[in-house]
Amino acid sequence: MQIPYTVEERPDTGLYNAKLGVWLFLASEVMLFGALFSSYVLLRTGDPAFMTIPHAVAEALHLGEGAHRWPGELNVPLAFLNTLVLIFSSVTIVMSWASLRLKQFGKYRLWMGLTILCALGFMCIKAVEYNAKFSHGLFPATSNFLGIYFALTGLHALHVIGGVVVNGYLWGPGAKMWKTEPERFTNRVEVAGLYWHFVDLVWIFLFPSLYLL
Amino acid sequence: MSGHTVEEIRSEMRRYWVVGTALFLLTVITVAVSYLDVSQGVAIAIALVIACLKGGLVAAVFMHLISExxxxxxxxxxxxxxxxxxxxxxxxxxxxxxxxx
Known part of the structure; x- marks a missing residue:
């Protein structure tokens, strides 16, 4: 069976089907992350103790006397570095798509490969950050702030892993389609890029919300 | 998607780098501003305005919402x-x- 509208545009939407599909998916993703953001805002504005580091945790971290607040103990330099890595990967994936439109498959492979490396770099940095938290006894159950922090950043990290799988497929075995259906393959890379930019977009809001404010 | 000629696509590619650079700079500004001695309300407002600006750039240029x-x-x-x-x-x-x- 031939799948319709993989390359040509549907007359009623003016879009090929995968593009409308990925935007519908991204709309549902907005609601998923929005629910967690909403919980974060509600807890932060409703619970005066939400941003306070529990006394036992402050003692374990040798923070000294007095009240201590989140996100004071989060690693801002690592999160800042991760933000730059994700922004760079957004540029590289859109360059990979543009390279295909110029019929430069070799450059596509280069830019998409860099995107995947950036994603893996992001995960490595995140692993270092998580490992430091766990080694200091900071877990989701430690405080409500850490619960939200791990839920939001963990869900985001799962999305990064999903992006690595899809982009890895398009870089490797999936790239065979370029020889037989180049326009369809270009469209696949475009929708994978839309997803990846969304992952970047979420982090753009997570970074200041969790680490800086 | 806008632009189909080779020159138009190359022009788009240059724009991607310009936007990427702007996003880098705005990220640096976000972190720098967080060290300013301002009230919590002002800090949240500044950070969210910059985040919205960055998000708008990503959505408009990288996700092509400027011409969808x-x-x-x-x-x-x-x-x-x-x-x-x-x-x-x-x-x-x-x-x-x-x-x-």
């Missing part, structure tokens, strides 16, 4: 409306329960 089809705009309008309800609904509920005692 009407179907996508309609879908996103609905998404934004539901997102606002999602963000403000619980807050409204909390304020209501506080007012009722």
């Amino acid at each position: 089809k009407q179907a996508i705009y309609s879908l996103l309008l609905l998404t934004v409306l539901f997102f606002i309800v999602l963000m403000l609904g619980p807050m409204g509920g909390r304020l209501g329960s506080t007012a009722l005692g």
